[in-house]
Structures are given as C-alpha cells and as structure tokens.
Amino acid sequence: MNTVTLTVKKQPELYLELEKVNPDEFAGKTAAEIEKLPVYMGKETDTIGDFFTVAGNAGATAAETKIVINGDCTKMKYIGAKMTDGEVVVNSSCDMYTGSWMKGGKLTVNGDVHSFCGLALKGGEFTVNGNAGNYLGAAYRGDWRGMSGGVLRVKGNAGSDVASFMTGGTLIVEGDVDIHLGTHMEGGTIILKGNANRRVGGQLVKGTIYVFGTINVMMPGYKPVGDVELEVDGTKATFTDYIGDLGERHPKSKGNIVYGHLYMKK
Amino acid sequence: MSEFIIKNGHVFDPVQGIKGDKKDIAIKDGKIVDKVGSSAKVIDAKGKTVMAGALDIHSHVAGPKVNAGRWYRPEDKHFDSHKVPGITRIEGGKSIPTVFKTGYTYARMGFGFVMEAAMPPMYARHVHEEIHDTPIIDEAALPVFGNNWFILEYLKNQEIENAAAYIAWILKQTKGYGIKCVNPGGTEAWAWGLNCLTIHDPVPYFDITPAEIVTGLMKANEYLGLPHSFHVHQNDLGNPGNYTVTMDTLKLAEGIKPRNNFGREQVLHSTHLQFHSYGGDSFANICSKAKEVMDVFNKNKNLTMDTGNVTMDETTTMTADGPFEHHLHALNHLKWFNVDVELETGAGVVPYIYSPNVTVNCIQWAIGLELALYAKDPMRCFITTDHPNAGPFTRYPRVYSWLMSKKIRDAYLNSFKHADKVIDATTLAELDREITLYELAQMTRAGPAKALGLGTDYGGLKPGMTADVAIYNIDPDNFPTSGPEIEKAFANVAWFFKNGTICVENGKVVDMGHKETFWVDVKMPENKQVMHDVREKFLKYYSLNEANYPVPESYAPHQHIIAIDGVQG
Secondary structure, eight states: OEEEEEEEOSOOSSOEEOTTOSHHHHTTOOHHHHHTSEEEETTEEEEHHHHEEEESOOOSSGGGEEEEEESOBTTEEOTTTTOOSSEEEESSOBOTTTTTTOOSSEEEESSOBOSSOSTTOOSSEEEESSOOOSSTTOOOTTOSOOOEEEEEEESSOOOSSTTTTOOEEEEEESSOBOSOTTTTOEEEEEEESSOBOSOTTTTOOEEEEEESSOBSSOOTTOEEEEEEEEEETTEEEEEEEEEEOTTSOOOEETTEEOOEEEEEEO | OOEEEEESOEEEETTTTEEEEEOOEEEETTEEESOOOTTSEEEEOTTOEEEEOEEEEEEOOSSHHHHHHHHHOHHHHHTOEEOOSSSOOOEEOSSSOOHHHHHHHHHHTTEEEEEEEEEOGGGHHHHHHHHHHSOSSEEEEEEBOTTOHHHHHHHHTTOHHHHHHHHHHHHHHHTOOSOEEESTTHHHHHTTTOOOOSTTOOOTTTOOOHHHHHHHHHHHHHHHTOSSOEEEEOSSTTOTTTHHHHHHHHHTTTTOOOOOSSOOOOSEEEOOGGGGOEESSSTTSOEEOHHHHHHHHHHOTTEEEEOOOOOSOEEEEEESOHHHHHHHHHHHOOOOEEEEETTTEEEEEEEEEOOTTOHHHHHHHHHHHHHHHHOSOTTTEEOOOTTTTSSOGGGHHHHHHHHHOHHHHHHHHHTSTTHHHHHHHOSGGGOOOOOOHHHHHIIIIIHHHHHTTOTTTSSSOOTTSBOOEEEESOOGGGOOOSHHHHHHHHHSOSEEEETTEEEEETTEEOOOOOOOEEEEEEEOOOOHHHHHHHHHHHHHTOSSOGGGSSOOGGGSSSEEEEEEETTOO
16 A cells, blocks of 8 residues: 655644545655645645645555645645545644545545544544544535544544535544433444434434433433343443434334334433 | 638438538528628537527426425425536526526527416416516417416307407516416316316206317317417326326317418427327236327327427426326325415426336326427427426436437336336337437427417528527437447537527637516407406406416516418408
C-alpha cells in the first residue's frame, strides 16, 4: 500500500471543501498530480497544493492507497466522503461531512468531527477517536435513506439526531448522545455505551438499539416484554427488551408483526 | 437583427411535408424567410438534422407545487448542482430543477416553448414570477378549472355562457392560456375525504358528475373559441382497471365540433395517457390496455393526447390530483405534501422511485411507449414525461431512443428483473414500429404547435414562421445505433435558434434570448351575473381581496398576448 501524506501549510480563510481528498480520487496519481486537484472555498476553486504539502505517490487503485493528513483540519469538510476503498487517517479534528456517503475502506479521525458526518454511510469502517456533532450517520437533509451499512464508531460523545432514518449497518457511540437517537429507523443496529437524552427511537419501525446507560425520558411508544442475556460489542449483560415504536405502522413477516427493539442494560 | 442561412442540413418539417431533404433555411429578423442577402451568416449543417424548435405541451416547471417540491426535497439538489463555465448561472436539481436549469436544459434539447400544465388561479402571480425567471424558452400556463366552485355551480345549472364568461375573466386575471382540468370533481371531493373514481360519481355537496364537468368545459372552450382545446387529466389516475374510465371520458368528445380561428381540430387533449391505460383489478395483475385505449383514440379525430412516459428515475410526483397523491404516499410511505387552494383546486407532492426491479414500474414504462407506437396519426400524439411525474423532462432524448430503435428498447425490456412478467402484461415486445425523424418532428413540433393553436407561427420552418430552429448532430443517412449516442445528440443541439437568435451552440448556452409569456385575452361583453358572483364569493369565502387577485403587468414583463373575440360568429 502506498501512502500519501498531506500536511496543512495554510489555513483557509473560509471553510475548505475537500471532495477530492479520498483514495478513489488519488489512485494512480503522483504527488504533483494530487497537488493540482481542485478544492473549493466559497465560490472559488483552488488546488490541494495551495493548502497542503503533498508527499508520496498514490497506489494504482484506491485499495492500494493510504492517505495521512497532518495539521489542523478543523476548517476542512468532506474528508473521505464517498470513498470506496483504501485508508484515510486524519491526525486532527475535522469539519462537516467527513466520511459521508462512504462505501468502503477505512477512515480514522484522531480528533473530533463536526455535524453531518458519516451521512448515508453504506460500507467500510469509520472511526472517530474524539467526539461527533449532530446528525452523525443520519440521512442527508430531506432524504429518507440514512446509514445503510458499514461500521461507524465514536469513542467520545455525539450530538442530537444521531442515526436518523438508519436502515442498516452498525453505529457505536461509546459516550453519551443528545436527543433524537435513531429517529425513523428502519433497520440496523445502534449501540450506545453511555447515556441518552430524550426521544430515543421515535417513529422507529424496525432495527435495534442497545443502551448501556440511561435514557433521560423514555418514549411512550415503547413497551417492555421481558429480560434477555446478550453479548453486545464484547460485553455480556442482562438487558430489558422493549418493543416499539408502537405509534408507527409495522410491517408483517410470516404472519407476525415486526417491531423494533430497544434493549436497556439492567 | 442579423441574418442567417442554414445550409446543407437534412430538413424535417411536417408543416411543408419535407422529409429529410437537403434544403437551406434562411432567417431574418426572427422569422424564417425565403432568402437572405449575401452578408448573412452561414451555418454549415452538413450531415445534420434540422427541425423547428420543439414544443412541450404538458410539463410542471413553475408555480407553488413545483416550488413545494423544491423546498421539501433538498436531497434532489445535493448531487445535482453544477456551475459550468460561461454565461449560465448555477444549475441545480434533478427532478425539480431550478428555473435556470429548466430554461437552459430545454433550450439545449432544442425546445422553444413549454406549457406549464397546472396553474392554481390564486397562485398565478407565483407561477408568472417563475416563468419570468426561466431563461430562453417561451412559456404559458393553464389555469385549473375542474374543481373550481364557480365552474361546478355554473355547469350544474347548465349555464355554459356564464361558465365561459368566468373562464374568460380568469384567463385575463391570471394571464392564463386555456382550460386545464385535473381529476374533474375528484379534488373537490377530496376535501370531503372522498374521490370521483368514475365519470358518474357525483361530487359531494355540488351534486355534479365528472362527465358533466368534462362536457361542460369542452363546450365552454368551443363557445370561447380558445386556441388550445380543453386539456384534461382524467379521473382514477394510476389505478389498475382505469382504462374503462379513460375510454368513457374520451368518448364524451364524440360529436363536439371544434370552433376556432387557429386551425385547431381537436376538442379534448387527454394528458399523460400512460397513467390512464391500466387493466387488471390490482397491482398484482395490472396489465397494459394501451391498445384498447388507442383504438378509441385513433378513431376519434377530435382528440389529441400526450404520452407521460415513465423514464425509470427517482423523481418527484406533483399534481392537483390531491387524492391520488395521498394514495401514492400510502403506497410508498415517503414524505407527502398536501394543500387545498380555497375555492379553486388542491395539490399533492410525493417523491417516487421508478425501479427496473419493480414489475409495476416496468409495465408503466412499457405502456408509455406502446401508446406512442400505436398512434396512427403522429400529429395528434405528443411525447411527454408529464415532468416530473413519470420522469424528468431531461430524459426526453432517452425516450426518443426507445421509440426510434426497437433494438434499444427490447434490450432494456429484457434487462428488467421480471422481464417475463412485463412481456406477458404488455404488448411492447410484439411492436416493431420505429418512430422516424419525420414522425418525431410531428410528435414534438408540428403536432403540439397545432394542438396549442400556435401552428401558424411555431412547429415548422415555412417562410413567415417564427425562427425557432434546432439543428442536431444527427446524420439521417447514418443514424446512430446506440442509446447513449442518440441521447447525446438530442440532449445537445449543434445550434438552437430562438426567435432568430443563436441561444445554444454545441450544447452550450451562449445567449439568454428574449423569452415571452403567452396568454389568451378573450374579449367578452361584461357578464353582470358572473361579476356579481365573483364579488360575492370574494367577500364571503376568499382569504384575499379581489384587488389582490390579478397578475399585474410587472409579473409578466414580456407578454405575447393572443387576443380573441369570445362571441365570434
């Protein structure tokens, strides 16, 4: 695997949109060619070379390309967005849309990410070693297709509206989340190691949410149906199984109504 | 103004019966002329196809429901917003493009005129603001009447003259073009949570049937002698088994004679017929009844239709057929927008994904193509996608490729997940017809121009006509064989002249042209009864003042007014 190292040499005046910073765009390019790729700031188009020093050439394909980004990326958007393979490591915090629409590969952020990250994630592994903002792993504004595959792990806390419209994949938040976790969920798995604020699983049709901590206020549409022993993300424990959201329509499968499940650790 | 001469192109012009002959087309001062001077700019169209600018008879491109679609679907714009170098503004949106993208894209496809097919009179100002902001193309809008309280009351009492006077008043107030009717009676019934699913279901409270509304509006249209005929979106849209309702409605036109000074021969235009040609009694056994419907259509010379071709895209459905949109929302559970427009109409908006893996969608796709292929007279059958309902208008070139090549459409048909079921439920696989360039010119130029009453000036290349000319990179002697090639050629004109000005060159917009808003001004003696009713209804029911209702001049600064005398001989 070839490694391309980008080091921030100049901070953008506004916010920088790095739609071209991912292994798919870099594949088959030399450092000099990578420097010429466009980046967008407001209505202006600049190049990667204007803001970064680029070292190392990319591999022939996305799968053979690793990108390491050093320096302060808090004003950089879209890092790793739409990547399908390869690896990206960011040694900084980054701004919005990081890892959104990702289809494969591995993306690691050694810092925090802002809101709207991991949107409509389809595949791959996206790990945030700091905290995440709002709308993590959710659907794009207005869309009804959220995260549908892959694994998204946040070591710290996340904001509100996490995993809205989720239909598949696994999202793990090791810290706490704010309101509206898993709204409109129609599949997939959410594992919350910390505590949640209000309205967990509102309008959820299908899917599973595990909560290790507490929920500030439980939705009225959830009903406890018994206790179960489970192993969740390496932890064995007893959980109370709630079905819901009973206020929603629920599909039938083989004559039985399909409910979503909310497991609260005892 | 400059002069042009387009040399050596293969000309297709149904108005003069020219079928691909090499002929020079001369343009002077925005008109087609016999000859121009030696200083005229020469356009070399060797090995290219020359046609008049196309006209879209039915599209939803401006107004409150289009805008509702835009603001409630930010995701439609997200991956489809581009700024291309040049004089154009940023273009955004896929199924509900911005006004700029709408104007540019139509022009790039060689279209010079687009009819906004449903204008709620109360929101006419909004419609005209968006029309004015749409560059290059000429536009007009049809106010909706089929669920209007005035119309329901006048027609119930058989007062055709009062209905006509009210229509003339509305056309003037809204700068409208003709009579549109969506789900006659059904949208009003929807206010009671009901619908009109046959032409004999009475509208609650008003106690009038869709058949009476359709017949009454056709008569009022001919009483006024409007340039376009009555334009109907029939009852029971989109439901299995609805073809009988469709045929019943088409038969209502029997015996009604056109009366106008525009050369129009039809009294009823049936729109997006694809959505109205379904057999079976559920979505499990839905099948095509295109042949049956087209048999009725082909026999009755006083009808025109457009196809409403499904293009297999993710799109945004929007219609004044409120109950249908609720029905669609209940099917796909996607977001639903619904509104009632006081005394006049209503509307709904729901996103929809036509998928090659869904048998019903594939059958709909096939029916749209069957309709065009069964049409005996291409001058009466027009190609539309009912943009954006069956698909975005940007896919017209793709629809042409399916209609013009059996090989291309059969390859697509056989690629469907349940191709066998689609072939069983339709007759598309048996059809060998391929639409020719001449027939395409009839279906997209001369035909719609004539049906809209614009046949004297548009849709042809006869000297004296307006110089809307599209030149495509298509050599008729060496017609492209692959779908993508055909699409590319029809989507990017070599040149497009609007009113004698080159607006598009090599697929790139180079001039914004001088777009006009067409509307019909009917001169009528004042009808005291109707004016009394208008005043009374505004005081009693409307949420706005009568004086705030008309569209002022400033909302439509570039008007093309078709003035007619409503009580002609």
